[in-house]
Amino acid sequence: MTAIRVLVGTRKGAFILTADGKRDNWTVAGPHFAGWEIYHVKGSPADPDRIYASQSSSWFGQIIQRSSDGGKSWEQPASMDDPAPAGDDGGIPGMPRGESNKFVYDTSAETGRPLTTHQWYDGTQHPWEFARVWHLEPSLTDPDTVYAGVEDAALFRSTDGGRSWAELPGLRGHESGPRWQPGAGGMCLHTILLDRENPERMYTAISAAGTFRTDDGGQNWRPINRGLKSEFMPDPAAEVGHCVHRIAMHPSRPNVLFMQKHWDIMRSDDAGDSWEEVSGDLPSDFGFPIDVHAHEPETVYVVPIKSDSEHYPPEGKLRVYRSRTGGGDWEPLTQGLPQQDCYVNILRDAMAVDSLDPCGIYFGTTGGQVYASSNSGDRWTPIVRDLPSVLSVEVQTLP
Amino acid sequence: MIRVVLPQHLRTLAKVDGEVTLEVDGPVTARAILDVLEARYPMLCGTIRDHVTGQRRPLVRFFACAEDLSHDAPDAPLPAAIASGREPFYVVGAIAGG
Numbered sequence: 001m002t003a004i005r006v007l008v009g010t011r012k013g014a015f016i017l018t019a020d021g022k023r024d025n026w027t028v029a030g031p032h033f034a035g036w037e038i039y040h041v042k043g044s045p046a047d048p049d050r051i052y053a054s055q056s057s058s059w060f061g062q063i064i065q066r067s068s069d070g071g072k073s074w075e076q077p078a079s080m081d082d083p084a085p086a087g088d089d090g091g092i093p094g095m096p097r098g099e100s101n102k103f104v105y106d107t108s109a110e111t112g113r114p115l116t117t118h119q120w121y122d123g124t125q126h127p128w129e130f131a132r133v134w135h136l137e138p139s140l141t142d143p144d145t146v147y148a149g150v151e152d153a154a155l156f157r158s159t160d161g162g163r164s165w166a167e168l169p170g171l172r173g174h175e176s177g178p179r180w181q182p183g184a185g186g187m188c189l190h191t192i193l194l195d196r197e198n199p200e201r202m203y204t205a206i207s208a209a210g211t212f213r214t215d216d217g218g219q220n221w222r223p224i225n226r227g228l229k230s231e232f233m234p235d236p237a238a239e240v241g242h243c244v245h246r247i248a249m250h251p252s253r254p255n256v257l258f259m260q261k262h263w264d265i266m267r268s269d270d271a272g273d274s275w276e277e278v279s280g281d282l283p284s285d286f287g288f289p290i291d292v293h294a295h296e297p298e299t300v301y302v303v304p305i306k307s308d309s310e311h312y313p314p315e316g317k318l319r320v321y322r323s324r325t326g327g328g329d330w331e332p333l334t335q336g337l338p339q340q341d342c343y344v345n346i347l348r349d350a351m352a353v354d355s356l357d358p359c360g361i362y363f364g365t366t367g368g369q370v371y372a373s374s375n376s377g378d379r380w381t382p383i384v385r386d387l388p389s390v391l392s393v394e395v396q397t398l399p
Numbered sequence: 400m401i402r403v404v405l406p407q408h409l410r411t412l413a414k415v416d417g418e419v420t421l422e423v424d425g426p427v428t429a430r431a432i433l434d435v436l437e438a439r440y441p442m443l444c445g446t447i448r449d450h451v452t453g454q455r456r457p458l459v460r461f462f463a464c465a466e467d468l469s470h471d472a473p474d475a476p477l478p479a480a481i482a483s484g485r486e487p488f489y490v491v492g493a494i495a496g497g
Contacts, residue, residue: 060446063446099444
């Protein structure tokens, strides 16, 4: 029996929402990690029972959590809950061999690029300081391999189920690194896209640096921001410095990318080598999330927000906009969504799609609602209304 | 025997209730207590002190004998009452927010 599992990260814990394939009746479990900020929770495409969660706190730092039973129970990789077999590395059985919460920037001479500073708000250079993991992206093929996008912006990878992490320093070591600067939310690497057809290709997006691509498995990266224009920069078309809010792709067309930028909806048909604006007739082209329909690669979803200084829906009406033409022409989707006095925001990682037919669309709000549509966005219902402020939403379609 | 009181979130991570008791060899200092604490509860590594620098995290405080010792040198001897176990060493999440 097909089932849906929605993984929700909030300011005060994680929640797991489950339903059968009809998507009518939902069970809410949680909070997991009560009281902690859960920036992201995501399951492995290779093993849906393997789920990773980023748990953090301004007081006590970063914790990586892992589940091997679909979120029923959790453990810190490499802690005493995850005992190592005795003997093969001289370690003590039951004690950690790795350090699952340790994210240390690579400044070794061996990389050849021991970058140590980036641009700070006042224009001076500032040391890279790890704050938290914003996004976890499990490998498409290996449940023990997972990527982490962090603040200050860098990309880490674990190949041992989250027990230990190593930076892929080629990204932060790009010659443009000293020109990256934080946005209001910090300088975060928030989006990681993996290419199903080319395992050597990967995309990342950073606020406020822009979008980057590797074609050699993460060793070397280059900015792919040609066509973006950001009026807050002295040179609006500069190679880096753009505040990209999120990028999305359809798995069947990895060369076609869609972007929600600080302002502007953008599209690339050449794997990011160039971009064109497809904001079209949207009431506002500011917003955070963007996603693609599971079965229609030209059907794209955004949630317009009034402006960069007013982070709520225009006119107090919560409207998801859908384009069936890959951008340009957009239609408001309003059935079941509040159409007056609504002033919530939808953050960049808080929208996801399932792979059932018809496609299900899900998003969470800063007001604690998680909305679902089981018919590609035509009609919405709240799964739950009163969670803490939602930071992220991911969906697993279970066989 | 050294007594350590952890904030709720760290007790949850370490899966302990109430105080933690530790044996500390040599001079009883904040660094020595935290070294033993992290060795016994490795999931606390990085939650009280930075993984790399070993510096106290900004929103964590150390209290003992009604004094805030957060800004003392980590190798400074702690009061005799801590060393004897008469008083606990408190690891505290700083007050923050509204």
